[in-house]
Amino acid sequence: MEAENASDSGRKLRSDQVSGLMLCALAVYVWWMNRAYPVGTLSEPGPGYVPLLLAIFMAVMGLLVIVCGGKSVPLAQLQWGEAGRAAALLMACGVAAFALERLGYRITMAAMLIFFLGVLERRKPVMVALVGVGFAFISYYIFATLLRVPLPVSPWGV
Amino acid sequence: MKSHAIALWLGILMSSSSGLVVAQENYPARAVTLVIPFPPGGVADTTGRPTGMALEKILKQPVALVNRPGAGGAVGNAAVANAKPDGYTLLLALSSISVIPAADALFDRKPAYAIDQFAPIALLSADPTILVSHPSLPVKNLKELLALAREKQGQMSYSSSGVYGALHMPMEMFLHHYKLRMRHVPTTGGGPALTALLGGHVELTGGGPAAISAHVKSGKLRPHVSWGASRHVNFPDVPTFKEQGADIEYYIWAALLAPRATPAPIQKTLRDAVRRAVADPDFKNAMARVNSPIQYMDAPEFASYWEADARRLAAMVKIVGKVEAKK
Amino acid sequence: MVETFHNLLLGFTVALQPQVLIYAFIGCIVGTLVGMLPGVGPLAGISMLLPATFGLDPIIAMVLLAGVYYGAMYGGSTTSILIRLPGEAASVMTCIDGYAMTQRGRAGPALAIAAIGSFIAGTLGVIGLMLLAPTLANFALRFGPPEYAALLLLGLLMLAYMTGGSMPKTLAMAGLGLLLGMIGIDAMSGYTRFSFDVVELADGIGIVPVAVGLFGISEILLTASQALPELPKNPALRELMPSGEELRRSIGPIARGSLLGFMIGIIPGSAHIISSFVSYGIERRISKTPERFGNGAIEGVAGPESANNAAATGAFIPMMALGIPTSPVTAVMIAAVMVHGISPGPMLIAEQPNLFWGFVASMYVGNVVLLILNLPMVGLFVSLLRIPYAYLYPCILAFCILGCYSVSNSVVDVWIMLAMGAVGYTLRKLNFDLAPVALGLVLAPMLELSLRQSLAMSAGHYAIFLERPIAATMLGLGSIMLLFSLKPFFSKAHSDWRAKVGLDEVN
Numbered sequence: 001m002e003a004e005n006a007s008d009s010g011r012k013l014r015s016d017q018v019s020g021l022m023l024c025a026l027a028v029y030v031w032w033m034n035r036a037y038p039v040g041t042l043s044e045p046g047p048g049y050v051p052l053l054l055a056i057f058m059a060v061m062g063l064l065v066i067v068c069g070g071k072s073v074p075l076a077q078l079q080w081g082e083a084g085r086a087a088a089l090l091m092a093c094g095v096a097a098f099a100l101e102r103l104g105y106r107i108t109m110a111a112m113l114i115f116f117l118g119v120l121e122r123r124k125p126v127m128v129a130l131v132g133v134g135f136a137f138i139s140y141y142i143f144a145t146l147l148r149v150p151l152p153v154s155p156w157g158v
Numbered sequence: 159m160k161s162h163a164i165a166l167w168l169g170i171l172m173s174s175s176s177g178l179v180v181a182q183e184n185y186p187a188r189a190v191t192l193v194i195p196f197p198p199g200g201v202a203d204t205t206g207r208p209t210g211m212a213l214e215k216i217l218k219q220p221v222a223l224v225n226r227p228g229a230g231g232a233v234g235n236a237a238v239a240n241a242k243p244d245g246y247t248l249l250l251a252l253s254s255i256s257v258i259p260a261a262d263a264l265f266d267r268k269p270a271y272a273i274d275q276f277a278p279i280a281l282l283s284a285d286p287t288i289l290v291s292h293p294s295l296p297v298k299n300l301k302e303l304l305a306l307a308r309e310k311q312g313q314m315s316y317s318s319s320g321v322y323g324a325l326h327m328p329m330e331m332f333l334h335h336y337k338l339r340m341r342h343v344p345t346t347g348g349g350p351a352l353t354a355l356l357g358g359h360v361e362l363t364g365g366g367p368a369a370i371s372a373h374v375k376s377g378k379l380r381p382h383v384s385w386g387a388s389r390h391v392n393f394p395d396v397p398t399f400k401e402q403g404a405d406i407e408y409y410i411w412a413a414l415l416a417p418r419a420t421p422a423p424i425q426k427t428l429r430d431a432v433r434r435a436v437a438d439p440d441f442k443n444a445m446a447r448v449n450s451p452i453q454y455m456d457a458p459e460f461a462s463y464w465e466a467d468a469r470r471l472a473a474m475v476k477i478v479g480k481v482e483a484k485k
Numbered sequence: 486m487v488e489t490f491h492n493l494l495l496g497f498t499v500a501l502q503p504q505v506l507i508y509a510f511i512g513c514i515v516g517t518l519v520g521m522l523p524g525v526g527p528l529a530g531i532s533m534l535l536p537a538t539f540g541l542d543p544i545i546a547m548v549l550l551a552g553v554y555y556g557a558m559y560g561g562s563t564t565s566i567l568i569r570l571p572g573e574a575a576s577v578m579t580c581i582d583g584y585a586m587t588q589r590g591r592a593g594p595a596l597a598i599a600a601i602g603s604f605i606a607g608t609l610g611v612i613g614l615m616l617l618a619p620t621l622a623n624f625a626l627r628f629g630p631p632e633y634a635a636l637l638l639l640g641l642l643m644l645a646y647m648t649g650g651s652m653p654k655t656l657a658m659a660g661l662g663l664l665l666g667m668i669g670i671d672a673m674s675g676y677t678r679f680s681f682d683v684v685e686l687a688d689g690i691g692i693v694p695v696a697v698g699l700f701g702i703s704e705i706l707l708t709a710s711q712a713l714p715e716l717p718k719n720p721a722l723r724e725l726m727p728s729g730e731e732l733r734r735s736i737g738p739i740a741r742g743s744l745l746g747f748m749i750g751i752i753p754g755s756a757h758i759i760s761s762f763v764s765y766g767i768e769r770r771i772s773k774t775p776e777r778f779g780n781g782a783i784e785g786v787a788g789p790e791s792a793n794n795a796a797a798t799g800a801f802i803p804m805m806a807l808g809i810p811t812s813p814v815t816a817v818m819i820a821a822v823m824v825h826g827i828s829p830g831p832m833l834i835a836e837q838p839n840l841f842w843g844f845v846a847s848m849y850v851g852n853v854v855l856l857i858l859n860l861p862m863v864g865l866f867v868s869l870l871r872i873p874y875a876y877l878y879p880c881i882l883a884f885c886i887l888g889c890y891s892v893s894n895s896v897v898d899v900w901i902m903l904a905m906g907a908v909g910y911t912l913r914k915l916n917f918d919l920a921p922v923a924l925g926l927v928l929a930p931m932l933e934l935s936l937r938q939s940l941a942m943s944a945g946h947y948a949i950f951l952e953r954p955i956a957a958t959m960l961g962l963g964s965i966m967l968l969f970s971l972k973p974f975f976s977k978a979h980s981d982w983r984a985k986v987g988l989d990e991v992n
Contacts, residue, residue, distance in 0.1 A: 016654070019915040023657050030664060030679075037676055043945025047671040047678060050933045054667065058660045064653035078914060086706035090907055093702075093882055097899040100890065109883050116879035123875060135880055139887065147519065147533050149891045150191070150224045197532075197816075197893075204820055207535075225532070227893050230670070233684055267677060270684045315942055321675040343630070343938045344672050349816065353753050356807065359629030359942065372808050448823050 015078055016069025023062030031055040088120065104154030105144070110136035185424050189220040191247050195234025197227040201366070201450065205282055205412040206250040208444035212435035217427075230323065232258050232270040239271035243417035245424035249276065253411045254324050256468035260475040261322045273468060276415040277425055280432040281455035281463065283445065284411035286386030287328045287364040288396060290379040295361050300383045300402055307338050315341035316362040317354040322478070325351055327471055328364045328385050328408040330478050335404050355379065366410055367392050368449030385409070391451065409467070411453070413460060429457050492838050493615060496846030505548050508541075509847075509854045512549040516556020517859065521564050523697045523881075523888040526573030527797070530557035531817050538821065544843050550821055551851030554814070555607065558797060559855055562599045562790055563866055567592060568881055570701035572888075574692040574758045575793040577923045578765040580700050582778060582785030589781045592870065593725030596863045598735050598783055599790045600856055601727075606743040606791035607852035610798025613747050614805070615845055622806035625751045630938035631949050635959040636752065637932040640759035640924070642963045643766045655918050662925020665690055669930070673937045685897035692758075692927050694889045694898045698905025699919045701885055705878050706910040725864050727783065735787035738768045742791030749792075750799020758927045760796040761789035762920070801848070805829050805841065 030051060040046025096112040103111075113132035117123045143149040192210050196202040203225065210221040226234035231254050238249035255273070262269040289300075297303040307314055318326035321344050333340060343360050345351045348369060355363045356378060365379075367390055373379040374393070381396045385408035389398060399406045414432060416425060435441055436454045445452050455463060499505070512534075519530040530553045538546035561572030566583035579599065586595040613621075628636070641659065668679045669689030680686040727735070742764040749760040768788040769778045778785050797814070804815040808829040819829055822844070870877075889898045909919055943949035950956050 015915050019654075019912075019917070023661075026661075026664075033679060037671075037678060038674075041945075043940060043947075045937055045940065047674045047676040050929075050936075051664070051667045051678065054660055054664050058657065058664065061653050061657035061660055065651070065657060068651055068653055072916070080914070082707065086910055089706060089882070090903055093886065093903050093906075094900075096886060097896055097903065100886070100899065101896055105887070109887075113879050113883060116882070117876065121875040121879075127876075131876060131880075135883060139883070142518075143522075143887065143891070147515075148222070148537075149533060150222055150894055151887070151891070204823070224894055226895065227688070230688075232687065233893075233895070236684055261675060265676065268682050313944070320672050341941050341944060343941045345938070346672055346934070350753070353626070353803075353807075354629060357626035357629050448820075 013075040014069050014072045015075045016072035017066050018075055020062045020064075020066030020069055023065060024059050027055045027059035027062060030058070085120075089116075092116065092120075101152045102154075104156075104158055105151040106136045106140050106158055107154055109139070185245050185427055186217050186219040188246065189222050190217065190245070191222050191224055192250055193234050193238050193241075193247065194223060194225045194250050195227065195231040195237075196252070197225055201368075201410070202231075202250055202252050202412060204448040205445070205450055208441050209250065209282060209414065209432075209435065211444075212438045212441040213431055215438070216431045216434050230254060230258065230320065236270040238415070238417060239275035241417050243419035243421070245416060245420050245428065247417065248279070248428070249415045250282075251276070251413055251415050252324070253409060253467065253471075255415075256464070256471045257322050257327065257475060260472040264475060264479065275418050277418050277420055278457045278461045278464060279414040279416055279425065279428050280436075280457060281411060281413045281453060281460040282432075282436070283450045284409040284453040285366050285368070285450065286384045286390060286398075286407075286409050287325065288367060288370060288384045288390070288393060289332065289362065289382045290355065290365050290370055290374070291362050291382060292355055292358050292360075293377060293380050294358055295380070297382070298380075300397070303382055304336060304338075307336075307340065312339040312341070314362065315343055315360040316364075317343045317345055317351040317360040318363065319348045319351050320344050320346060322475060324348070324410050325364045326478075327474050328406075329362075330474055331385075331406045331408060332364075332399070332404075334474075334477055335399075335406050371449065407470070411467075412450070413464070425457070432456075489615065492842040493846065496842030496844075497850075499544050499843050500548060500846040500850045505545055505847075506850070506854070508545050508549045509552045509850050510858065512552020512851065513556040513855045513858050516553035516558075517560040517563070517855075517862075518556075519553070520557030520560020520572055522560075522891075523564060523570045523572050523693075523701060523885045525557070525888050525891060526561050526575075526693070527554050527557040528573075528814050528817060529892060530554070531814065531821065535817065535821050543822070543840070544847060547822065547844055548847040548850055550818065551848045552854060554797075554818075555603075555794075555851045555855045558794060559600060559603060559859060562603070563596060565700075566595045566599065566786070567866060567870060568701065568877075569704040570881065570885070571696045571923075574696060574923065574927055575761050575789075575796075577696055577700065577758075577920055578761045578789040579786055579793075581765075581920060582780075582782050584704075585779065585781035586783065586786065587870070590724075591781060591783075592867045593863050594727040594731055594783065595786050596866055597725065597860060598727050598731065598787050600859045600863070602735065602739045602742065602787045602791040603794040604852060604856040605739050606746060606793075606795035607798055608849070609743045610747055610750075610795045611845060611849045611852070614798060614802055614848075618802050618806045621751050622803050625753055625803050626807070627955060628752045629953075630935040630942060631953050631956040632959070633752075634932060634935040634939055635950060635956040635963070636749075637759070637928050637935065639959050639963045639966075640763060640928060641932070642966050643759075643763050654916070655921050658912070658917055658919065659921035659925040662922035662927075663929040663932075664925075665695065665922070666926045666929025667933075672930070672934050673941070683897060685895055689930060690901055690926065691892060691898060692923065693892050694902035695905050695926055696923050697885050697889055698902040699909035699922060701881070702902060702906025703909030703913055703919075705881060706906060707913065708874075708878075725867065731783045734783055738764070738784040738788030739791045741767060742788040742793075743795040746792035746795030746797075747799040750796030751802045753803055757793070757796040757800065759924070760792040762924050764788040764792035798848070805844070 034048050034051045034055060037048030038046035039048040039052055092112060092115055096108050099108045110132045113135055114128055117131060118125065118128040140151060144151040192206060194202050194206045206223055210223050214221045226237050231252060235249065235251065235255055238247055241247035259269050259272055291297060297306050316329055318329060320326065325348060326344065343354060345354060348366065351363050352365055352369055354360050356373065370379055371392055374381050381393055383402060384390055384393065384396050384398045385406065386398050387400060387407055389396065416428065433456065436452055442452065515534065516530055519525050519533065531550055534550065534553050538549055561576045562579050564570040564572050565576040565579040567587055569580050569584040571577045571580050583595045586592060668686055670677050670687050677687050745764055746760040750757055765785060765788060768784045769775050772778065772784060800815050804819060822829060885902060886899050889902045890896065892898055912919060939949050950960060
């Protein structure tokens with residue numbers, strides 16, 4: 001969602017006009033998806049009734065945002081300075097989510113923290129290892145062992 | 159990093175293929191996970207917790223309870239259906255397990271699981287639902303109720319725990335048998351369905367004996383007829399549909415299941431463990447406190463019971479059909 | 486009346502025994518710690534500790550659970566204020582001004598007022614529970630689907646009151662939230678909508694991963710590369726506690742929030758979240774300086790926190806008096822007391838008064854212990870902020886993953902949280918207000934269901950909303966509110982404070 005509008009940095013496009021367009025696009029998408037569900041009647045609304053209403057509402061709001069957005073910040077002036085780093089953070093969390101039930105909680109969390117602290121933040125290796133491994137094992141002890149929250153364990157039992 | 163990941167993956171593959179052989183010999187060698195496909199506090203949970211504790215004593219290994227709620231139980235059921243069949247992942251299923259695949263078929267959905275992915279271990283409890291009405295409804299018994307419902311065909315309303323849910327199916331059986339039509343007000347669970355009736359917003363609902371007993375005693379609800387094969391111990395005055403000449407039967411049951419491919423010796427160990435667990439006084443006490451009388455059945459007996467039940471329910475789902483399409 | 490007092494005294498003599506108090510403290514500490522974990526609110530906290538109470542004496546078990554309950558609620562507020570991480574839906578509003586106060590170095594007073602407000606609201610709630618339980622419970626039952634639909638509509642109209650920035654943008658965000666709420670099985674027809682063949686989505690998107698993603702994760706994404714402003718080292722005790730001025734400002738919001746929350750709380754259903762939204766909306770509307778809201782107004786913390794806590798206590802009325810679970814939390818509490826052989830319901834107060842009053846007393850003890858425990862801990866919590874951000878944010882992310890995973894032991898929730906983090910980041914870049922998304926998401930399924938339930942009850946006649954007095958009154962109130970919020974469009978638009986503030990600075 002965030003990638004498209006960062007790339008098409010139009011000359012005079014205002015940020016609200018872009019977001020209004022995005023809302024309209026979402027409305028059309030919802031309407032398209034919603035065709036699968038019966039709409040029903042006014043006195044007997046079906047499963048597609050409320051989503052259709054909402055899609056129309058979103059489209060109207062999207063248009064209003066575009067119309068009222070003439071004075072908003074020009075898109076080109078938006079600062080995306082931290083976008084790269086934000087993407088890296090999200091990617092790392094995504095990998096962690098993928099690994100969570102496969103490598104177990106402790107290994108995943110230790111690896112993720114070591115990546116953040118060591119690679120992204122470039123802290124001292126000793127601290128990185130200490131915080132990463134320490135956090136993973138202490139939080140596991142508190143939540144899984146003491147409070148019996150079922151956290152995933154790797155196939156090797158760690 | 160990359161080669162490391164490959165090594166890890168290889169390790170996972172190997173351990174999963176070789177694990178089975180070792181596991182059978184001295185089962186259980188580690189903690190057993192009991193999946194409860196509903197949130198804490200519901201029938202599945204209040205049955206599952208004492209069951210887990212009783213099994214823990216017998217199996218001499220911790221039994222960890224994991225609530226995997228979602229989609230009316232489909233999420234937790236599917237998780238166990240597709241779990242490694244090593245006896246370390248078990249399911250505490252409710253009767254709705256049979257309805258979900260039938261409803262999936264009705265809506266052309268990708269089925270979350272199939273019933274034959276499970277092996278029955280034992281039935282733990284089975285409660286018939288009981289038809290109750292708001293006291294403001296001027297009927298004292300089933301006959302009067304039927305007369306009123308025929309007179310007001312399509313105008314009376316009942317609440318349920320949700321479409322195709324545990325309280326919807328018995329009501330549809332009842333309506334279908336007597337060729338009645340009523341307005342259906344689905345809610346999001348047994349509690350809200352009962353609340354709607356207590357507040358007088360609908361006229362009827364079906365309820366589990368535990369849920370309705372206090373309200374019946376205080377006169378806030380009036381029981382009419384039970385879906386059980388025989389009268390319920392706590393409601394000796396309430397007749398059954400069978401007594402009234404209607405061949406309909408419905409129970410909300412809870413049972414212990416394992417993935418289908420669980421090795422026979424492990425299934426045997428578990429069945430023996432449940433047989434001893436239901437005799438455990440702590441277990442009996444705990445079940446009595448939450449008002450779910452134990453109804454134990456071992457695997458062979460339970461398997462045929464389940465099959466009959468599933469057939470009944472699947473047929474009913476077909477008859478009900480898509481709620482929208484009917485209109 | 487005398488008997489009531491006598492019974493309550495009896496309850497307290499039980500609940501105030503030393504070993505009972507020790508358990509109350511343990512419960513509060515564990516609850517606070519658990520509640521600080523994003524995603525793990527009172528519901529998960531109680532469910533987690535439920536098995537541990539099976540072997541205990543019933544009163545001790547209840548005190549322990551009451552402590553966990555209050556502790557978890559307070560723990561959720563703590564993270565909202567300190568790191569903009571709502572542990573549960575009800576803390577979403579606390580995030581806005583609470584975190585703004587933290588950024589201005591007033592984290593201490595925000596935490597303290599949250600504790601004080603919760604305490605006062607809890608006290609008033611317990612008094613209400615004690616005096617009015619049977620009467621109010623019967624009133625609560627009159628809330629059927631039509632009344633519920635009207636109430637939720639009223640909550641949505643409140644949005645127009647809450648908006649800080651442009652109305653179309655706020656309403657668009659509410660629409661987005663409502664659309665997200667459409668995902669999952671339609672309770673009326675059994676259709677699975679917009680689930681993309683993911684079984685977990687059939688149940689809809691939970692509020693927890695969305696709130697954590699939209700508020701918490703997006704904040705980390707926005708600030709990851711910046712150094713946070715230095716906080717004062719070793720703040721004096723005076724700076725940790727609210728000033729006289731701040732206390733004065735908070736009295737009104739706490740009183741109004743308590744009353745409002747209590748009334749909304751006794752209504753069956755999970756509408757409790759709207760109590761904190763409505764409280765925020767009202768405080769902002771009646772404030773003489775609405776432009777302070779969103780920039781660290783203490784009223785914006787005091788009101789919603791009190792409302793939220795009073796609603797939680799109010800929810801126990803139908804539970805104790807009728808024995809029906811009216812929300813997920815009360816469902817777990819009913820299970821907890823039933824395990825000890827107590828069945829809440831119409832017969833409980835009459836047949837087993839000592840248990841009922843023991844329960845009331847233990848709820849209150851939990852509330853008091855929490856205040857005693859947490860006011861001194863404000864300093865400790867604030868000093869958490871002194872951990873260098875480079876170390877703090879990876880740990881917060883790890884906690885977010887842990888918390889969201891443990892809500893229903895599902896990785897899908899973690900994916901939703903991350904996706905919402907990306908969406909929240911983009912929307913905040915584009916100057917959108919995110920609170921309406923959370924409100925819309927929670928209200929959508931309830932509103933749609935109660936609307937269609939009402940129509941099922943009346944066979945399609947909309948007159949049902951006007952024939953029932955409670956529903957009609959609420960709808961009338963909503964229309965009046967709508968007219969008022971449209972007024973600025975018709976009269977000279979520039980006299981409105983919204984124009985003065987300019988673009989929204991809320992997020």
